[in-house]
Amino acid sequence: MPAFLLTHASSAEAWRPQLAAGTLWVAEVDGRVIAFVAASADGDRLHIDEVDVEQGHQGRGVGRGLIAHVIAWARDHGFARVSLTTFRNVPWNGPFYASLGFVEDDRLPALQTILQAEAAKGLSDRCAMVLTL
Numbered sequence: 001m002p003a004f005l006l007t008h009a010s011s012a013e014a015w016r017p018q019l020a021a022g023t024l025w026v027a028e029v030d031g032r033v034i035a036f037v038a039a040s041a042d043g044d045r046l047h048i049d050e051v052d053v054e055q056g057h058q059g060r061g062v063g064r065g066l067i068a069h070v071i072a073w074a075r076d077h078g079f080a081r082v083s084l085t086t087f088r089n090v091p092w093n094g095p096f097y098a099s100l101g102f103v104e105d106d107r108l109p110a111l112q113t114i115l116q117a118e119a120a121k122g123l124s125d126r127c128a129m130v131l132t133l
């Protein structure tokens with residue numbers, strides 16, 4: 001992962017559109033947010049923009065629970081598919097999403113655009129994944 005990603009986190013403000021759209025969810029422990037997932041609707045597709053679990057709370061099922069919630073929400077709201085982009089070979093990225101039913105599929109132009117923007121930022125070995133509902 002490029003070093004800049006470790007020091008340039010998105011600001012909370014960056015997620016206002018998803019918050020306003022009702023497609024941002026958090027997990028709390030003792031009233032404190034320890035994880036979030038943000039998604040954006042694009043036609044009949046719900047795209048997961050980012051999911052992060054705070055260090056110290058990772059590996060306890062929080063991420064899996066959040067993604068499962070997003071999938072159930074998308075199904076309930078009539079979406080045809082859920083998509084995301086991720087690192088292909090990081091165990092808790094591509095293989096994790098595959099275990100939730102996502103399959104690698106970069107055919108959609110909108111996803112190709114995201115992958116190209118990520119590549120321009122120096123992110124390599126990225127792929128798009130789609131879950132058909």
Ligand SMILES: CC(C)(COP(=O)(O)OP(=O)(O)OC[C@H]1O[C@@H](n2cnc3c(N)ncnc32)[C@H](O)[C@@H]1OP(=O)(O)O)[C@@H](O)C(=O)NCCC(=O)NCCS
Nearest residue numbers: 051052053058059060061062063064065086091092093096
């Ligand atoms: C990726 C992330 C969201 C997963 O959330 P999490 O709460 O840590 O993960 P979970 O406990 O729900 O585990 C989900 C799966 O990830 C994998 N996993 C989690 N931690 C792992 C580790 N340290 N090593 C290998 N696999 C791991 C396992 O396959 C696990 O599946 P299981 O439930 O069958 O054990 C979280 O670790 C995170 O925020 N990481 C840093 C940022 C990041 O990578 N964001 C995603 C970019 S696409």
